[in-house]
Amino acid sequence: MLVSTEAIALSSKKYSESSIIFKALTKSDGIKSYLVRGIRNKKNKSLSPALFQALTILEIEANHKNRGGLETIKSAKISKPYKNIPYDITKNSMTLFISELIVKCIREEEKNEELFDFIVSSFMWLDISKNHQNFHIHFITKFLKYLGISPYNNPGSNDFDIVNGCFINSVEKKRMIPQNIVISLNRFLGTNFDEINTTVDSSVKRKQFLEFMINYLEFHIDSFKRPKSLNVLYDLFKS
Numbered sequence: 001m002l003v004s005t006e007a008i009a010l011s012s013k014k015y016s017e018s019s020i021i022f023k024a025l026t027k028s029d030g031i032k033s034y035l036v037r038g039i040r041n042k043k044n045k046s047l048s049p050a051l052f053q054a055l056t057i058l059e060i061e062a063n064h065k066n067r068g069g070l071e072t073i074k075s076a077k078i079s080k081p082y083k084n085i086p087y088d089i090t091k092n093s094m095t096l097f098i099s100e101l102i103v104k105c106i107r108e109e110e111k112n113e114e115l116f117d118f119i120v121s122s123f124m125w126l127d128i129s130k131n132h133q134n135f136h137i138h139f140i141t142k143f144l145k146y147l148g149i150s151p152y153n154n155p156g157s158n159d160f161d162i163v164n165g166c167f168i169n170s171v172e173k174k175r176m177i178p179q180n181i182v183i184s185l186n187r188f189l190g191t192n193f194d195e196i197n198t199t200v201d202s203s204v205k206r207k208q209f210l211e212f213m214i215n216y217l218e219f220h221i222d223s224f225k226r227p228k229s230l231n232v233l234y235d236l237f238k239s
Contacts, residue, residue: 003028003064006079008119009056010103012049014040021070022052023103025119026060030110034062035070051076053086054099055123068109080120082127091126093229093236094136100227101140105147105217115146125193134188134200136233140213141188149220153189158182162216180205181212203237 005028012022018041022034039047051058059079063072085091102119122142126135144150149165157167160177167186170176184199200209210230217224 001064001066002061002074004059004061005029006116006120007032007058007060007076008116009052009054009058010099011054012036012052020049020052022073024058024060025102025106025116027113027116028111029064029066030112031106031108032062032064033070034073036073047073047076051078055085055095055119056082057120057123066109080124082123085123085127090236091132091135093232094126094132095123097136097227097229097233098139100229101143104224104227105143105221112146118142118146122193129193131194133237134206135193137200137206137209137213138188138191138193140210141185144216147221149216151185151189153186155186155190157186160185162212162219165216165220177212178208181209184209185212203234206237207234 003026005026007024007026010023010025010031012020015021015035018039019035019037020039022036024032024034026032036047036052039049056078057080058076060076061074063074065071085095106115122135122139126132129135141150151160151165151167154167157169158179159168159170159175160166160182161168162177167182168176180199184205187199200206210233214226214230218226
């Protein structure tokens, strides 16, 4: 079936000397993998590998057989071009990390327009934002909702049960999670991207909070593996 749909590029890898396998989150059918033949051939002027860089927002025309195998792309063009992300090392590193995270969290072919629109609006915001130091943390906490594992924020609680995914109250000596992380999680769950969270304002605090979020995902998503690009972010935010 020939389908025209928006698609968010997630990853691509070399398949042969001239072809790639490209994974995307499509608005029409969820996660799809495509075999793009001849794209690495210099004579191919219709498609460029640059189109399939992480979290590029595309308009594609593709043949979907919907049998769980590789699909084929007829045409592709950028739907919503970024002005800053490709040229800003911090924004670009966040983009690579989040694209890897999405791939590790979402594996089924299932249409989810709300998730698609959330990712698009999030990265259009990142592209123009000048206050984006905690964008990746904001994104992950909001992403939990679309994975069906988001806790309800509860500012009155002083602890968090990572196994059951809920805020709790504990005696100080028996707290499961450091209080600064509990406070930060509550605030990130209850704020928008453009609201400054002063509880996570250093590289040490960002790393501590991200490690907590990775542990949370490991508890609640089967076969979840730590993103390799996370260490790149840590190196970037050392200062």
